[in-house]
Amino acid sequence: MIFLLLLGVPTALGHLYLWRRLVVDTTRPRTLARRIGTLAIIGAFALLMSALVVTRRVPPEYGKFFAWPGFVWLAVLFYLAIALGIAEIPRRILLKRATLAPVAVGAGSVVDPGPVEPVEVVPDPSRRLFISRSVAIGSGIAAGSVVGYGMTQALGDPQLLQVPVTLDKLQKSMSGFRIAVVSDIHLGPLLGRSHTERIVRMINEQEADLVAIVGDLVDGTVAELGEAAAPLKDLVSRHGSFFVTGNHEYFSGHEQWISELDRLGVNPLRNEGLTVAGGIELVGVNDVTGKAYGDGPDFERALTGRDRNNPVVLLSHQPVQVSDASSRGVDLQLSGHTHGGQMVPFNFVVPVQQPSVAGLSKVDDTWLYVSRGAGFWGPPVRVGAPPDITMIELRSAG
Incomplete structure (x- = not known):
């Protein structure tokens, strides 16, 4: 209401x-x-x-x-x-x-x-x-x-962006590590299986080291959209595919979707982390909307046990969580949620709620990258904010 x-x-x-x-x-x-x-x-x-x-x-x-x-x-x-x-x-x-x-x-x-x-x-x-x-x-x-x-713009292929990010703690041997970042796919009544297949094809062509889906995958239940999401099982990368919840997952039955993605081989990170390739601490936190569902973000739990000699890469749906990330020494946060404003002039409204509309920026010592997303919500229209899939290339400072 x-x-x-x-x-x-x-x-x-x-x-x-x-x-x-x-x-x-x-x-x-x-x-x-x-x-x-x-x-x-x-x-x-x-x-x-x-x-x-x-x-x-x-x-x-x-x-x-x-x-x-x-x-x-x-x-x-x-x-x-x-x-x-x-x-x-x-x-x-x-x-x-x-x-x-x-x-x-x-x-x-x-x-x-x-x-x-x-x-x-x-x-x-x-x-x-x-x-x-x-x-x-x-x-x-x-x-x-x-x-x-x-x-x-909205219904065409997402732009494929290449974004280098230098991390001081990254080992020289891992320089060039590539993360495919995609967010806000928004499967629903207007975007279905063919949309997922296109995204999977575009990501696989890049031969990424890791795939990060940073929330708002769906606008509907597993019963309604499970078939549309099924092509995600075909994602290929050297170190796996990972997922964190966005606000729309909580409107769509987040527990069922977490189980379904796990079945498809896309690993949910629910306030937890792991060491990737022996030199990157990959961490994921739940979306802030999860608080209303008893499933909110927990940075302390997510970062516990992580090796701080390695760079910490955080998956978090909303850019606004970068304030918590920077205060805890996160090196890079990957987010979505904003759609880049989706339709001008909403790009001027986004900064009222979020610290970044799109692209790479820095908050204190933490890099923040915000994807414009690969789908759309509401109108199948994007003006001044084309959809994207981003290849983040990590580089060593040395």
Whole structure:
């Protein structure tokens, strides 16, 4: 209910704004066009809410029929509202000028002009309709173009990024150790088995030393999405594949997914660690959302018994946990969660909650790498934040 209120109220207001600008301002009162436009806006809102509600209550094979149109419309609504908002100032200036010629009411003769009443400025309905319709059409074209481009980004192959990271404690013999990092795959009603197969193929082509899946793999239960996740069993790397929970795992039955991934050969790290290749301490902590499920992060447990002469590489879904990591001497944290903002201008909002939107940065003595993720949540759209799979190459300082 809280989720629906947080998203439902703003989208309802957004639809009201669209109704004013796209229907009321572009049609004449009590016409068939206005009635049809009003019904279309109401139907679009109902479609969007069904995507938010129905997809959570039916299997993905049925939910996709609501998710595709509903979530695409959500993206169009968002960018259409932005385009119309940007156009407000020029629109108002043009509407002010959209008047008939001034008319002097009650003027007298030339010889005896007599009292002249104030000039009456009469709006020109035809010009006002033309301006409103032009703004509506222009905004629609702009929004549609942005969403269309964003869909090609979201549904295309993730970018393959190569990121070198120098660690002071890394042995020279291990310089060049490569970790394939992927996050936020978001299997669900819009992304299924073929999406997983593509990610597995791209990772295997890199011949990584280790694979790290840093949370938000699924948006649904094992019964619904087990087949979609099955290709993960084909991941190949020299030292194995590892997984930590993201917030969406806790909405999808995290215990079942942990067992399923373990069965597929992807090793869950639940507040625990191990030594990899004799020289890297690989540690994983649960997502902070797990606190509400009695399964929160525990850094003390995860780091207990680790050899601090070796560099510590932490898998943690949310970048915000880097404050705990840096205070405990972690050398490198690998995270996701942010989607890089997914759709501009949300990349400017992410820093309110997280210390990094995407890419490599440093917090005290700890390197933080944040993947933009290989999938998407909600709209199948990415604008200014293409999906990625990252090859982290560890390098020795010596």
